[in-house]
Amino acid sequence: MTKKTAMKTNYVLIDFENRPVKSIALLTGEQFRVYLFLGRNNTKVETGLAMEMQSLGDRGAYVKIESAGENVLDFHVAYYIGELAASDQDGFFHIISGDKTFDPLIEHIKGRKIFAARSESIEEMPCFREPPTPPPARAKLKPTIAGTAPDDPMDSWIEVVVEELIARGESRPVRMKTLISTIHARIGKDRSPKEAEAVRDALVARKIILLDGVKFSYKLPKVK
Numbered sequence: 001m002t003k004k005t006a007m008k009t010n011y012v013l014i015d016f017e018n019r020p021v022k023s024i025a026l027l028t029g030e031q032f033r034v035y036l037f038l039g040r041n042n043t044k045v046e047t048g049l050a051m052e053m054q055s056l057g058d059r060g061a062y063v064k065i066e067s068a069g070e071n072v073l074d075f076h077v078a079y080y081i082g083e084l085a086a087s088d089q090d091g092f093f094h095i096i097s098g099d100k101t102f103d104p105l106i107e108h109i110k111g112r113k114i115f116a117a118r119s120e121s122i123e124e125m126p127c128f129r130e131p132p133t134p135p136p137a138r139a140k141l142k143p144t145i146a147g148t149a150p151d152d153p154m155d156s157w158i159e160v161v162v163e164e165l166i167a168r169g170e171s172r173p174v175r176m177k178t179l180i181s182t183i184h185a186r187i188g189k190d191r192s193p194k195e196a197e198a199v200r201d202a203l204v205a206r207k208i209i210l211l212d213g214v215k216f217s218y219k220l221p222k223v224k
Helices: 047-055 072-087 098-112 135-139 154-171 177-186 193-205
Strands: 011-013 030-038 060-062 092-096 115-119 209-212 216-217
Touching: 011 072, 030 072, 047 060, 047 216, 072 092, 072 098, 092 098, 098 115, 154 177, 154 193, 177 193
Parallel strands: 011 030, 011 092, 030 060, 092 115
Antiparallel strands: 209 216
């Protein structure tokens, strides 16, 4: 039997005061731990976001900060990163914030040989911006995707998205909006939403995604 490689845990600390995200749909995989930092004036969280946080179970947590003052939330984020890194030095620590004052902290953490990054949005996190899986891994899938022509410009996008869906296992998107967001993140946010929808349509045409009215299911290739 092939021994499975343990997936690195990604700790995502969201500065909701600076970046009031609407959704964490991209962070539903088992490899993510999400911490939503709420400032004193953040008294409401939209229902959709709250439900997504709840679905994470013990992989999601709110950190409500009652104190007022400049950079109070930033200090809390720094404290949590230190505490988490002390217990998991192999993790990857992400700060979602537009506040560049976090950058010296990130550089210091990286200097300690710990993976860390600040991103302006969830979609811009390194794990979603990294190049597609290397060609050898994609090549294993090519013979199993029906209807793929060698010169089809859609091929590389299809392969990347299929690999993502296979890797997600039971945490694959169950809503069309989330599926489109996942496709968009994998083909690159520099691509237009129309191109993400075109990939979705191609997956449907190739019967990798099976539509049944407004519902859909997957018929993914098996990787040996």
